[in-house]
Amino acid sequence: MAERNASSLLIVTRKSLFCLFTFTSLLFILSWVFLLRSSTRPQFIDNTLLPNSKLLAVIDHAISAAESQNDVEPSVGNRSILVDKEEEEKSSSSSRPNHGVKCDTNEKEVLKVFMYDLPPEFHFGLLDWKPEGATVWPDLQSKVPSYPGGLNLQHSIEYWLTLDLLASELPNPPNARFAIRVRNVSQADIIFVPFFSSLSYNRFSKIDLHQKKSNNKALQDILVKYVTAQKEWKASGGRDHLIVAHHPNSLLDARMKLWPATFILSDFGRYPPNVANVEKDVIAPYNHVIKTFVNDLSTFESRPTLLYFQGAIYRKDGGFARQELFYLLKDEKDVHFAFGTVQKNGIRNATKGMHSSKFCLNIAGDTPSSNRLFDAIASHCVPVIISDDIELPYEDVLDYSEFCIFVRTSDAVKKNYLIKLIRSIGRDEWTRMWKRLQEVQNFYEFQYPSKDGDAVQMIWKAVARKVPGIRLKLHKSRRYSRAPIQNEKGLTRIPSPKNFW
Ligand SMILES: *[C@@H]1O[C@H](CO)[C@@H](O)[C@H](O)[C@H]1NC(C)=O
Numbered sequence: 001m002a003e004r005n006a007s008s009l010l011i012v013t014r015k016s017l018f019c020l021f022t023f024t025s026l027l028f029i030l031s032w033v034f035l036l037r038s039s040t041r042p043q044f045i046d047n048t049l050l051p052n053s054k055l056l057a058v059i060d061h062a063i064s065a066a067e068s069q070n071d072v073e074p075s076v077g078n079r080s081i082l083v084d085k086e087e088e089e090k091s092s093s094s095s096r097p098n099h100g101v102k103c104d105t106n107e108k109e110v111l112k113v114f115m116y117d118l119p120p121e122f123h124f125g126l127l128d129w130k131p132e133g134a135t136v137w138p139d140l141q142s143k144v145p146s147y148p149g150g151l152n153l154q155h156s157i158e159y160w161l162t163l164d165l166l167a168s169e170l171p172n173p174p175n176a177r178f179a180i181r182v183r184n185v186s187q188a189d190i191i192f193v194p195f196f197s198s199l200s201y202n203r204f205s206k207i208d209l210h211q212k213k214s215n216n217k218a219l220q221d222i223l224v225k226y227v228t229a230q231k232e233w234k235a236s237g238g239r240d241h242l243i244v245a246h247h248p249n250s251l252l253d254a255r256m257k258l259w260p261a262t263f264i265l266s267d268f269g270r271y272p273p274n275v276a277n278v279e280k281d282v283i284a285p286y287n288h289v290i291k292t293f294v295n296d297l298s299t300f301e302s303r304p305t306l307l308y309f310q311g312a313i314y315r316k317d318g319g320f321a322r323q324e325l326f327y328l329l330k331d332e333k334d335v336h337f338a339f340g341t342v343q344k345n346g347i348r349n350a351t352k353g354m355h356s357s358k359f360c361l362n363i364a365g366d367t368p369s370s371n372r373l374f375d376a377i378a379s380h381c382v383p384v385i386i387s388d389d390i391e392l393p394y395e396d397v398l399d400y401s402e403f404c405i406f407v408r409t410s411d412a413v414k415k416n417y418l419i420k421l422i423r424s425i426g427r428d429e430w431t432r433m434w435k436r437l438q439e440v441q442n443f444y445e446f447q448y449p450s451k452d453g454d455a456v457q458m459i460w461k462a463v464a465r466k467v468p469g470i471r472l473k474l475h476k477s478r479r480y481s482r483a484p485i486q487n488e489k490g491l492t493r494i495p496s497p498k499n500f501w
Pocket residue numbers: 076077078436
């Protein structure tokens with residue numbers, strides 16, 4: 001015991017000695033800096049110690065730079081939101097020298113996107129929009145083509161992102177724009193392929209009598225031929241390309257050829273890990289179909305339903321947990337558990353149900369993700385997620401445990417486990433999560449024109465966070481570009497997906 005005290009005392013004295021040393025050194029350095037900066041500089045400094053004034057200028061510059069940085073330092077706030085702001089400022093100040101000039105709104109443009117001028121058949125033409133004149137893009141100032149409603153809207157991410165890029169070129173672009181379209185590909189951070197793949201799947205998967213393959217398949221074939229023939233694709237092997245495939249069944253054919261690109265997806269449920277993975281790709285939210293709860297004045301007590309679930313029943317995979325949970329929960333008095341899709345039972349009914357429930361269940365179905373989570377967030381109904389393989393949008397900057405309850409499937413199907421857990425969450429804890437839901441709900445709103453911090457801006461930011469990794473891989477891949485990979489017979493070998501990344 002005595003020995004321990006002695007040694008800790010030693011550490012304390014050492015520590016204080018070290019502090020004293022640091023402090024005095026700092027004082028010494030500071031006094032030098034002040035000496036150097038004073039306008040009546042003693043002659044001997046200029047002559048002997050600092051023979052040229054260049055160094056002085058450098059020091060002065062460094063000091064004023066540090067001072068000006070302090071001016072724009074963001075105040076301390078919530079981490080998840082702050083991270084983006086810091087990143088924004090870092091990247092904008094690194095691309096432009098910033099001498100204490102106040103940031104104007106233009107400083108926010110950081111992601112430069114080159115977009116292929118694909119024929120309208122791949123994008124707005126799928127919305128029955130007809131081009132006028134030579135342009136392949138609609139004139140957003142005269143009319144914004146509308147996306148079909150209903151279930152199609154869930155996967156409309158492709159549409160909102162493309163609109164946002166086009167809007168960045170308007171004479172009076174919207175204020176919120178993290179991404180801008182550039183026409184010079186060598187200035188681009190990423191190359192966007194504007195194919196409305198989800199819409200193409202939803203609307204053109206049927207095969208007519210006289211057709212060999214669906215229009216959706218045919219479009220994908222042409223897309224692969226077009227994109228892989230571009231010099232931009234050849235230069236990077238596709239690594240710096242960005243493709244939206246939000247519907248789990250969209251791009252089924254083309255993705256096997258276009259996989260080096262970064263995909264924007266809803267989840268990885270139907271993807272082999274070498275074709276899509278967390279490292280390379282971006283997870284985007286679904287566009288919710290339940291109306292956002294505006295002016296939500298509800299309280300723990302005013303939401304009568306404890307737990308709400310409305311969804312389809314599946315026989316395979318996730319279906320097991322759904323049926324199991326149904327039998328466990330069906331007799332609980334304040335639980336709403338019903339099969340049948342939200343659509344079939346009326347959106348108005350589901351909106352009412354979710355807006356008047358404390359917790360909303362999200363059980364994995366035939367894919368790990370579903371629209372229901374985003375419906376719950378828009379309803380400020382605390383999501384209870386039972387989906388072991390779910391990937392969540394922006395999870396690198398957002399802590400979902402602040403506003404969601406996660407339960408492992410193996411636990412959820414234990415008798416009384418789930419209902420006990422939910423009932424154990426009291427008013428205070430629930431209210432905290434409900435408040436946090438209102439803070440984050442904007443991250444899941446799609447709209448045109450896009451607004452600060454909405455889903456469109458959040459997705460572009462998530463893409464921007466992938467850019468350094470893409471560059472790293474691209475540069476690494478060029479190390480031996482003078483000497484192509486050869487096998488024993490001296491033939492050039494095409495890298496396989498396994499060792500590509
Ligand atoms: C941070 O979050 C807390 C609670 O979640 C909230 O009370 C506070 O206003 C937030 N601060 C900022 C700067 O957003």
